Amino acid sequence: MAYSDKVIDHYTNPKNVGTLDKAKTNVGTGLVGAPECGDVMRLQIEVDEESGLISDAKFKTFGCGSAIASSSLATEWLKGKTVDQALAIDNMDIVEELNLPPVKIHCSVLAEDAIKAAINDYRVKNGLPELVAEKSVH
Amino acid sequence: MNMELKLPIYLDNNATTPMDPRVLEAMFPYFVEKFGNAASRNHSFGWVAEEAVDYAREQVAKLINADPKEIIFTSGATEGDNLAIKGVYEMYASKGNHIITCTTEHKAVLDTCKHIEKTGGQVTYLEVQPDGLIDLAQLEAAITDQTILISIMYGNNETGVIQDVKAISKIARKHGVLFFTDATQAVGKIPVDVQADGIDLMTFSGHKMYGPKGVGALYVRRKNPRVKVTAQMDGGGHERGMRSGTLNVPGIVGLGKACELCMNEMESEAKRLSAMRDRLQEGLMVLEETYVNGNTEHRLPHTANISFKYVEGEGLMMGFNKDIALSSGSACTSASLEPSYVLKALGLGDDLAHSSLRFGLGRFTTDEQIDYTIDAVKNTVTKLREMSPLWEMFKEGVDINAIEWAHH
Ligand SMILES: Cc1ncc(COP(=O)(O)O)c(C=O)c1O
Numbered sequence: 001m002a003y004s005d006k007v008i009d010h011y012t013n014p015k016n017v018g019t020l021d022k023a024k025t026n027v028g029t030g031l032v033g034a035p036e037c038g039d040v041m042r043l044q045i046e047v048d049e050e051s052g053l054i055s056d057a058k059f060k061t062f063g064c065g066s067a068i069a070s071s072s073l074a075t076e077w078l079k080g081k082t083v084d085q086a087l088a089i090d091n092m093d094i095v096e097e098l099n100l101p102p103v104k105i106h107c108s109v110l111a112e113d114a115i116k117a118a119i120n121d122y123r124v125k126n127g128l129p130e131l132v133a134e135k136s137v138h
Numbered sequence: 139m140n141m142e143l144k145l146p147i148y149l150d151n152n153a154t155t156p157m158d159p160r161v162l163e164a165m166f167p168y169f170v171e172k173f174g175n176a177a178s179r180n181h182s183f184g185w186v187a188e189e190a191v192d193y194a195r196e197q198v199a200k201l202i203n204a205d206p207k208e209i210i211f212t213s214g215a216t217e218g219d220n221l222a223i224k225g226v227y228e229m230y231a232s233k234g235n236h237i238i239t240c241t242t243e244h245k246a247v248l249d250t251c252k253h254i255e256k257t258g259g260q261v262t263y264l265e266v267q268p269d270g271l272i273d274l275a276q277l278e279a280a281i282t283d284q285t286i287l288i289s290i291m292y293g294n295n296e297t298g299v300i301q302d303v304k305a306i307s308k309i310a311r312k313h314g315v316l317f318f319t320d321a322t323q324a325v326g327k328i329p330v331d332v333q334a335d336g337i338d339l340m341t342f343s344g345h346k347m348y349g350p351k352g353v354g355a356l357y358v359r360r361k362n363p364r365v366k367v368t369a370q371m372d373g374g375g376h377e378r379g380m381r382s383g384t385l386n387v388p389g390i391v392g393l394g395k396a397c398e399l400c401m402n403e404m405e406s407e408a409k410r411l412s413a414m415r416d417r418l419q420e421g422l423m424v425l426e427e428t429y430v431n432g433n434t435e436h437r438l439p440h441t442a443n444i445s446f447k448y449v450e451g452e453g454l455m456m457g458f459n460k461d462i463a464l465s466s467g468s469a470c471t472s473a474s475l476e477p478s479y480v481l482k483a484l485g486l487g488d489d490l491a492h493s494s495l496r497f498g499l500g501r502f503t504t505d506e507q508i509d510y511t512i513d514a515v516k517n518t519v520t521k522l523r524e525m526s527p528l529w530e531m532f533k534e535g536v537d538i539n540a541i542e543w544a545h546h
Pocket residue numbers: 152153213214215216217244246291293294295320322323342343344345354
C-alpha cells in the first residue's frame with residue numbers, strides 16, 4: 001500500500017514530538033492503545049489558563065506511519081483551539097486530511113481517542129466532570 | 139554513497155526470489171519455438187517438449203538425491219502441500235485418519251489440515267519450543283495407531299529455523315508413519331537429500347530458488363516404502379496419474395535449470411550469504427533491546443528475523459521502504475490485524491511480534507547493500523524510539539506490563 005504524501009511528510013518531519021510535564025494542573029495527558037495491538041499513542045495538551053486556549057501540544061506514538069502522522073496532525077490542529085473546539089475534532093477529519101485508506105481508519109480513531117483522553121485528564125485535574133465519550137469501535 | 143550501491147535493495151527473498159537470468163535463457167526457446175505439448179507422442183513437437191521435461195526432471199531429482207520418476211511437477215508449493223496431505227489422507231484412509239503437524243507451518247499446510255478436520259480427520263498441531271524447534275518427544279508421544287502422516291516443514295519462512303528432519307523421519311519410520319516436509323525455503327539453499335534425510339514426500343517451489351513462479355515439484359518416494367497419493371484434480375492422468383494437466387514446459391525447464399544452478403552454487407552461496415547475514419545481524423544487535431527470533435544455530439543461511447522492541451514494524455519499514463524491501467511480522471502490514479502467528483508460536487508477546495523485521499538475503503545481495511541496510515535500519519529505529527512513548531517509559535523504568543491498557 002502506498003502512503004499519501006501528507007502521511008509521508010508527517011512521518012518524515014513529525015510536528016510536536018515530545019513530552020509535557022504531566023504533573024502540571026494545566027496539562028492533560030491521554031494515553032491510548034495497547035502494545036499488544038501494535039499501537040500506543042500519548043498525546044498531551046497544555047492549556048493557557050488566562051485565555052483558555054491550548055498553548056502547546058505534544059505526542060509520542062508507537063505505531064505505523066499513519067498513526068504517527070495522525071497524532072502529529074492532531075497536535076498541530078490542537079494548538080490555538082479552546083478545549084471545547086478541540087473536543088469537536090473528529091477522526092474522519094484526520095482521515096480526509098491525510099487521505100487514509102479504510103484499513104488505516106483505526107489509526108485516526110486512536111488519535112481522536114487520545115485527544116479526548118487528554119481533555120478528560122485536564123478536566124478531572126481541574127475539578128470538572130469527566131466526559132463520557134461514546135465508545136469507539138476499532 | 140558507495141558507487142556500487144544498487145537501489146532499491148531487495149531483502150525479501152523468502153517471499154520470492156528474482157529469477158536468475160540464466161534460468162530465463164534456458165526457458166526462452168520453450169515459449170514460441172519449442173511450444174509442443176509434452177504429451178503429444180506422435181510428432182517431433184511433442185518429443186522435443188518431452189525431452190526437455192525429462193531433462194528437467196533429472197536436474198530436479200539430482201538436487202535432492204531422488205530418482206527422476208519420483209518427481210511430480212506441480213504449480214508450486216501450495217499445490218504440493220495440498221496434494222501431499224490430502225492425497226495421503228485419501229490414499230491411506232483405510233490405515234487411519236490422524237495427521238501430526240506443527241503450529242509454525244505455512245498456511246498452505248495449516249489450512250489444508252483444517253480442511254481435513256472438517257471432513258472428519260484428526261490433526262494434532264504440535265507447539266514449538268521458544269527457539270522454534272519442535273519437541274521430538276512430544277512428536278513421538280502424539281503418534282497413535284491412527285496416525286498416517288507427519289507433516290513438518292524443513293526451514294521456516296519467517297524465522298529460517300531448520301527442524302531436525304533426520305530425527306523426525308527416524309521417529310516416523312519407527313512407527314510406520316509417512317513423513318512429508320514442506321521444504322520450500324530449504325531446497326536450493328542448504329543440502330537436502332531425501333535418502334539421507336528419510337523423507338517420503340516433499341514439496342518445493344521454483345520462485346523461491348531463482349526459478350519461475352507457478353511451477354514446483356512434489357517428491358513422492360517410490361521405494362522403501364512405495365508411496366502414493368490420490369490425485370486432487372481429475373483429468374488426463376499426467377505425472378503418473380497423480381497430477382493431471384498439460385505440463386508447463388517452459389516453467390519446468392526453468393525449474394530444472396534453477397535446480398542445476400543451486401546444485402553447483404549452493405555451497406559457496408550459503409557461505410557468502412550466512413557471512414553477510416551474520417554481519418547484518420551483528421550490525422543491528424548493537425542497538426539496545428533488540429532480539430533475534432528463533433534458533434540461530436539451526437537456521438537457513440540467508441534469513442534473520444529480528445525484533446526491535448518499542449518500535450512498530452510497519453512504522454519502522456516506512457522509514458526506508460523507498461530503498462529497502464523487506465517484510466515485518468507486524469499486524470498492520472497484514473489484512474488480519476493479527477501479528478505473525480509464527481512468532482507468537484515461539485512465545486513472543488504481541489508487542490515483540492509487532493516489532494519484528496524479516497531479512498531475507500539472496501543470490502544478488504551485495505555487501506554494499508548490507509552496509510546501507512544496517513545504517514538505514516539503525517537510524518530509523520533510533521528516530522522512532524525517540525518518538526515512542528513505550529521507549530520513554532522503558533527508559534524511565536516504568537513497568538509497561540503493569541499499565542492497564544485499553545484493549546480493543
Ligand atoms: C514454507 C512455504 N510453503 C509454501 C509456500 C507457498 O509456495 P507457492 O507460492 O509456490 O505456492 C511458501 C511461500 O510463501 C512457503 O514459504
